[in-house]
Amino acid sequence: MTLDAPLAVEATGLVKRYGETTAVAGIDLTVPAGVVYGVLGPNGAGKTTTIRMLATLIAPDSGTARVLGHDVVAEADAVREQVSLTGQLASVDEELTGRENLVLLGRLLGLRRAAARERADELLDAFGIASSAGKLVKHYSGGMRRRLDIAASIVVTPRLMFLDEPTTGLDPRSRNHVWEIARALVAEGTTILLCTQYLEEADQLADGIAVIDRGRVIAEGTPAQLKASVGTGALHVRLLDPQRRPEAATVLERAVGPVTLDPDPAGLSAQCPDAARAATGVAELSRTGMGIAHFSLDQPSLDEVFLALTGHAAEAAATLEEQTS
Amino acid sequence: MSAATTAVDDTDTAAVRRAIASTARPPRPGPLSAALTFGWRGMLKVKHVPEQLLDVTVTPVMFLLMFTYLFGGAIAGSTSAYLDYTLPGLLVMSVLFTTVYSGVSLNTDLTKGVVDRFRSLPIWRPAPLLGSLLGDSVRYVIAGTVIIGVGVALGYRPDAGVAGAVASLALVVVFSFGLSWFFCVLGLLLRSPNAVMNAGFMGIFPLTFLSNVFVDPATLPGPLQAFVDVNPISVLATACRSLMDGTPDGVAITVSLAVAAGLAAVFLPITTRLYRSR
Numbered sequence: 001m002t003l004d005a006p007l008a009v010e011a012t013g014l015v016k017r018y019g020e021t022t023a024v025a026g027i028d029l030t031v032p033a034g035v036v037y038g039v040l041g042p043n044g045a046g047k048t049t050t051i052r053m054l055a056t057l058i059a060p061d062s063g064t065a066r067v068l069g070h071d072v073v074a075e076a077d078a079v080r081e082q083v084s085l086t087g088q089l090a091s092v093d094e095e096l097t098g099r100e101n102l103v104l105l106g107r108l109l110g111l112r113r114a115a116a117r118e119r120a121d122e123l124l125d126a127f128g129i130a131s132s133a134g135k136l137v138k139h140y141s142g143g144m145r146r147r148l149d150i151a152a153s154i155v156v157t158p159r160l161m162f163l164d165e166p167t168t169g170l171d172p173r174s175r176n177h178v179w180e181i182a183r184a185l186v187a188e189g190t191t192i193l194l195c196t197q198y199l200e201e202a203d204q205l206a207d208g209i210a211v212i213d214r215g216r217v218i219a220e221g222t223p224a225q226l227k228a229s230v231g232t233g234a235l236h237v238r239l240l241d242p243q244r245r246p247e248a249a250t251v252l253e254r255a256v257g258p259v260t261l262d263p264d265p266a267g268l269s270a271q272c273p274d275a276a277r278a279a280t281g282v283a284e285l286s287r288t289g290m291g292i293a294h295f296s297l298d299q300p301s302l303d304e305v306f307l308a309l310t311g312h313a314a315e316a317a318a319t320l321e322e323q324t325s
Numbered sequence: 326m327s328a329a330t331t332a333v334d335d336t337d338t339a340a341v342r343r344a345i346a347s348t349a350r351p352p353r354p355g356p357l358s359a360a361l362t363f364g365w366r367g368m369l370k371v372k373h374v375p376e377q378l379l380d381v382t383v384t385p386v387m388f389l390l391m392f393t394y395l396f397g398g399a400i401a402g403s404t405s406a407y408l409d410y411t412l413p414g415l416l417v418m419s420v421l422f423t424t425v426y427s428g429v430s431l432n433t434d435l436t437k438g439v440v441d442r443f444r445s446l447p448i449w450r451p452a453p454l455l456g457s458l459l460g461d462s463v464r465y466v467i468a469g470t471v472i473i474g475v476g477v478a479l480g481y482r483p484d485a486g487v488a489g490a491v492a493s494l495a496l497v498v499v500f501s502f503g504l505s506w507f508f509c510v511l512g513l514l515l516r517s518p519n520a521v522m523n524a525g526f527m528g529i530f531p532l533t534f535l536s537n538v539f540v541d542p543a544t545l546p547g548p549l550q551a552f553v554d555v556n557p558i559s560v561l562a563t564a565c566r567s568l569m570d571g572t573p574d575g576v577a578i579t580v581s582l583a584v585a586a587g588l589a590a591v592f593l594p595i596t597t598r599l600y601r602s603r
Contacts, residue, residue, distance in 0.1 A: 055445050058602070080447040081350070091438030095370050107362040108446055110351035122347070126340035136373060152442070157345050180338050188345040 006069060008033045008160050008191040009054060013063035016049050023049040025215035026063065031208070033068075033159075036182065036192040038206030038223075040199065042306065046215035047195040048088060051162045054193070055085045068159055083160045084153040088168070091149060094138040098129050098148050101137060105155045116155075123151040127181070143174025150181055160191045167201060179204055199305055203227070211309060219309050226305065233298040234269045235278040240291030242266040248290055256281035272297065359452035360459070367460010370430070371467070377426055378464055382471045385419035389475060392539060400540060405480055412476040413493055413565035414538030417558060419472040420465045420497045421504060421533065425525035427461050428508030432518045440600070451597055454509070458502060465501050469494045485571030492573075493565040496581060500561055503585030506592035513599040538562050557584045 009031035016024040024046040031037040039047050052058045054065055056076040064071065070078040085091075092101045099120050106116030124130045127147045137145060146166065153161060163182065167175040182192055182205055196202055202209050203223040211219040211226065219226065227233075235256055239248055242265040249259045249268055256270040256277050272278045278297045285292060300308075354362070371378060389412070397407030431454075434440045443453045473481075473490050483489040508525055515521050535549070536558040542550045553559050561581045567574035 052441075057441055057444055077447050080445055081353070083445065085441060085445045087438045087441050089438030089441075091442040093366070093434075093439050094437060095374050096366070097373075100366075100369055104362065104366055105442075105446075107365075108354060108359060108443075108448055110354045112351075115351075122340075122344050126337055126344040128337065154345060156350050181341055184338055184342045185345055188342060190345070 006033050007031065007066070008035075009037075009065065009067055009193060011050075011054065011063065011065035014050065014053055014060045014065060015062045016046075016053060016058065017061050022215055024053070024060075027212065027215065027217055029065075029210060029217065031191065031193060033191050034186070034189060035207040036186055036194055036205045038202035038209040039193065039195045039212060040197070040202050040209050040305075041195075041212040042197060045212045047212060048164055049215075050212070051085070051164050051193065051195055055083055055162050056080055057085075082158060083162065084158040085162045086149050086153045086164065086166060088164045092137050092145065092152055095136060097134050097136055098140070098144075099124060099133040101148060101152055102155060105152050109156045111155075119155060123155065127151045128177075141174075143170055143177065146170060146174065146178060147181070150178065154185070154190075157185075157188065158190060160193065161185060162193050162195075164195045165197065166194070168197070175201075199223075199227075200299060203299065211305065213306065213309070227300055228273075229308065233272055233300050235272040235281055236262070236267065236269045236294075236296045236298065237282070237285065237292060238264065238267045238294040240266070240293050244290055247288065248285055251284050251288060251290075252281050255284040266293065353447055356449035356452060359448040360456040363453050363456020364459030365456075367457050368463055370460060371463055377429075378423075378467060381422040381426065381464075382419060382468050384422065385415050385468075385472050386475050388418070388539075389415050389472065389479075393479065408476065408479060408481050410541070410566075411539060412473070412481050413569050414536070414562040415476070416469055416472050416493060417497055417562045417565055418533050418538055419468045420494075420501050421529055421558070422526075423461070423464050423468045424501045424505040425508050425522060425529060426464065427457065427505035428510075428512030428521045428525055429518045430457065431509050431512035432515060432521045435513065436517060444601075450601065454596060454600060458505065461505060462498060462502070465498045466494065469497060483569035483571075485569055489569040489571055492568040496564060496568065496578065497561065500581055500585045503588035506589055506596050509596040510592050510599065513596065532556060532558055536562060557581070560584070 007030060009029055011027060011029040014024055014027040014029075015022070027046065027050055029039075029050070039050065041047050049058070053060045054067055054072060056072050056079050059073050064073075066072070067079045068082050070082075072079055092098075093104070096104065102120035102123055103116045106119050107113070111119060121130075121133075124133045127150070129144055129148055129151070132140060132144060137148065140148065150163075150166070166178050166182070170178065179201075182194070186192055192205075194202065194205060206223060209221060209223055209226055210217045219229065221229070235252070237248065237252070239245060245261065245266065245268060249261065252268065252270040253259045256272050259268055259270045261268050270281060272281070275297060282292065282295055392411060393404050393408050397404040397411075401407035401410055434443075440453075473494070485492070508521070511524055512521050515524060536553055536556045538558065542553040542559070545553060557580075560577050561584075564574055564577035564581045567577060
């Protein structure tokens with residue numbers, strides 16, 4: 001990031017309270033243009049509230065934010081002209097057809113009637129919804145609805161797109177579709193601010209990540225830095241012969257890292273700093289002539305990231321907050 | 326079924342990239358154009374979800390048939406005399422019931438996240454609200470026309486003819502514009518579309534019965550009669566009767582319009598404020 005590159009988001013000390021609850025407790029966020037920036041955190045961490053402030057839907061109680069150079073409060077319309085929001089709910093009109101939804105947004109963005117229809121058809125084709133274009137959205141599957149939602153957000157290509165948990169509740173195939181679309185957007189120059197609970201999703205898409213917890217940013221960096229700070233994932237090995245597990249444990253302890261024995265009598269896991277080390281471990285095991293039934297390398301989960309960064313588990317965040325407030 | 330559709334369709338990455346690359350931002354639409362677009366959305370909903378309209382038109386038609394043929398003779402001496410008395414009132418009831426749906430559909434938009442999308446667009450802020458009013462007015466006209474049509478089929482003949490019917494309908498629709506803002510406020514405050522519907526009908530149902538829509542209040546006990554006399558629904562029904570009869574009651578018409586204006590003056594600003602901040 002160079003100094004003269006325009007910032008997509010520049011937020012300082014954002015705070016939002018709802019009665020007694022502080023949803024966002026002073027968030028600073030700097031997002032360079034042209035990247036996918038991930039905001040990672042458990043439910044209730046303040047991700048959606050932050051996005052709603054940046055998208056001009058709610059005003060912060062204190063703090064300031066500039067989006068693409070415009071103040072989100074004083075120049076809200078200038079911000080709205082350049083951003084679009086794909087919320088946690090698929091915010092499309094269920095009582096209209098897919099095509100009508102897109103034509104509606106095209107018209108609201110200023111396209112003439114014919115241009116709006118043409119654009120709708122182009123998007124329906126590209127997003128694989130063409131065959132259901134004339135059906136009411138309430139009959140769509142979750143994946144189709146989500147794609148329509150994203151299509152609705154790019155009827156006019158935004159410079160910054162907020163994606164709030166775009167794959168929550170989707171099957172792996174639909175999730176891959178969404179990721180492909182996100183990559184295509186970035187390739188064409190749109191900046192994406194991605195809120196997610198999944199480290200894997202942030203890892204797949206994001207160039208930079210901010211981890212937030214209880215309304216604050218608690219860590220920032222690239223996915224690699226973040227994972228390195230957590231330590232690691234784990235190498236899981238399942239042996240053909242459970243008898244040889246103690247021997248395998250010794251080998252992996254030396255070649256990879258600290259070993260724990262799985263409940264499965266033939267299985268064991270080693271904490272593993274990177275994939276190369278895992279490969280060495282597997283090679284060492286083979287050299288001893290040990291039969292390996294199966295092995296896999298796990299990414300550290302959001303839980304592990306949270307545990308490492310905060311000392312408490314991700315799911316417990318909300319309850320802990322309730323207890324302390 | 327949906328699984329099969331997904332299997333046939335697929336995202337085409339190259340096409341997605343072309344689609345993303347291919348737009349220049351058009352100039353912002355004007356306020357009127359944005360509001361009309363929302364009006365178009367309202368019409369599409371009338372087309373796609375006719376059940377909503379059916380709900381609110383069937384009830385008044387049912388009342389029309391029941392009251393006319395069960396009680397009509399007893400109340401007014403003959404069913405045709407009762408039909409003359411009650412039809413303008415049922416017109417009021419029918420259209421006012423429809424206004425509850427302004428709040429219901431606003432709440433649906435809110436709970437489905439559609440409002441968030443509209444609010445993140447660079448459009449004239451009141452456009453979604455005014456636009457849905459346009460769509461609603463179509464519903465009002467349909468609901469009113471149905472009840473008048475059924476009345477005519479049963480032998481109702483207003484003295485002022487078509488002009489009287491049109492004038493009555495117009496007055497009720499204007500009144501409904503005012504009242505609908507009250508239900509919009511409910512729609513923005515309550516948790517679910519069903520809650521809005523229940524609260525709405527809990528209010529409008531008794532208010533309609535405690536009016537002169539069905540019976541002449543002359544026989545009612547004093548305090549009840551006093552209430553019925555000041556009930557705006559009575560005033561509106563009286564105004565409609567006078568228009569149907571070709572003897573316009575200036576006071577009733579003026580009071581009806583003033584109440585509508587008052588409702589709008591109070592609840593329109595509350596609606597826009599809530600809409601902006603939710």
